[in-house]
Amino acid sequence: AQSVTQLDSHVSVSEGTPVLLRCNYSSSYSPSLFWYVQHPNKGLQLLLKYTSAATLVKGINGFEAEFKKSETSFHLTKPSAHMSDAAEYFCVVSDLINSGTYKYIFGTGTRLKVLA
Amino acid sequence: GAGVSQSPSNKVTEKGKDVELRCDPISGHTALYWYRQSLGQGLEFLIYFQGNSAPDKSGLPSDRFSAERTGGSVSTLTIQRTQQEDSAVYLCASSVGTGGNQPQHFGDGTRLSIL
Numbered sequence: 304a305q306s307v308t309q310l311d312s313h314v315s316v317s318e319g320t321p322v323l324l325r326c327n328y329s330s331s332y333s334p335s336l337f338w339y340v341q342h343p344n345k346g347l348q349l350l351l352k353y354t355s356a357a358t359l360v361k362g363i364n365g366f367e368a369e370f371k372k373s374e375t376s377f378h379l380t381k382p383s384a385h386m387s388d389a390a391e392y393f394c395v396v397s398d399l400i401n402s403g404t405y406k407y408i409f410g411t412g413t414r415l416k417v418l419a
Numbered sequence: 420g421a422g423v424s425q426s427p428s429n430k431v432t433e434k435g436k437d438v439e440l441r442c443d444p445i446s447g448h449t450a451l452y453w454y455r456q457s458l459g460q461g462l463e464f465l466i467y468f469q470g471n472s473a474p475d476k477s478g479l480p481s482d483r484f485s486a487e488r489t490g491g492s493v494s495t496l497t498i499q500r501t502q503q504e505d506s507a508v509y510l511c512a513s514s515v516g517t518g519g520n521q522p523q524h525f526g527d528g529t530r531l532s533i534l
Contacts, residue, residue, distance in 0.1 A: 335519040346423070346510055346525035354520035393462070397519040404469065405519040407452075409462045 305330045305398040309410035317418045322381040324413045326394035329375060335397040335405075336377045338368055341412075342390045350392075353377060364388070389417045421445065423526035425511050431532045434503060440496045440529045444513030451494050452514075452523060453486060457507040465509075468494065469517050498531075506533045 310325040328334060335354045339347040351362025358370045368379045377394060394410040424443040432438055444451050453465040464478040468488045479485070483501075488494040498505055508530050512523035 337522060339525075344527070344530070346425075346527045347512075349522050349524070352520065352522055399519065400475075404517045405521075406464065406467070407462075407523060411461045 305334060305396045305408050307336075307394050307396045307408055307410045309392075309394050309413050311413050312411065313414050313416065315416040315418060316384045318386055319383050322379070322384045322388065322415065324379040324392050324394075324415065326377045326379065326410060327375050328377060328394075328396045330396060332399070336368075336370065337395040337397070337407075338362065338366070338377075338379050339393045339395060340390045341393065347393060350379070384415075384417045386417050386419065389415055391415070423511055423513055423524055425509075425526035425529050427529060428527065429530045429532075431534065432501060433534050435500055437497065437499045438501055438531065440498075440509050440511075440531070442494045442496070442511030442513075442526060444492065444494070444511070445524055448513035448515055448524070449491065450514045450517050450521070450523075451488055452512045453494070453496050454510045454512065455480075455507045456510055456528070462510070465496070501531075501533045503533045506531055 307328045333355050337352045338350040341347045350366050351360045353360050353370045361367045366381050391412045391414050393412050396408045397405045398408045426441045449470045451468045455463045466486045467475040483499045486496045508528040510528045512525045514521045514523045
């Protein structure tokens with residue numbers, strides 16, 4: 304079975320500085336990986352996904368993530384944080400349940416705080 | 420186009436009452452998922468529907484929880500004889516299919532409070 308670990312439960316950055324949210328996964332095959340963002344009282348919004356194409360994936364709102372097989376990592380980055388980026392972020396791996404059927408395995412989330 | 424719609428957005432009820440939560444998936448999405456998000460917990464998978472196949476109920480925490488999906492579209496999650504530990508946000512998601520690279524699209528959830 305697959306698993307995903309978000310290494311930081313909380314991250315604080317100053318507005319205008321880079322953001323790094325770390326995610327490591329374990330997988331017995333080439334995984335599909337996703338990052339979602341959840342703002343207060345909202346559902347999860349897809350930021351980006353990796354599905355075995357380009358290893359550097361660009362998403363919405365200036366976020367990107369790099370799939371590194373050798374490090375089993377899929378860290379989320381943004382060059383310059385904005386106040387509106389303050390939210391909870393979830394790293395997700397897609398787990399094969401049976402022939403053709405997958406389920407999401409969620410990380411425990413990282414709460415990003417952006418300081419003015 | 421319209422996203423996943425959930426209703427009600429908030430529900431407050433007394434312990435022991437039954438509640439029904441509704442999810443309207445994105446049109447054309449054959450897969451539908453229910454999750455529970457409790458304070459301090461992660462996202463907990465509850466149940467999953469794919470087309471006309473039998474649902475995967477492996478995540479339902481007790482026999483007080485049930486769900487149905489009528490006509491392959493709208494789904495209702497029912498919790499009978501609610502308990503205080505059922506207080507949580509219930510999230511619904513849908514996807515085009517169940518392939519590993521198919522992203523799930525989430526509604527804003529129903530915040531359930533049991534008094």
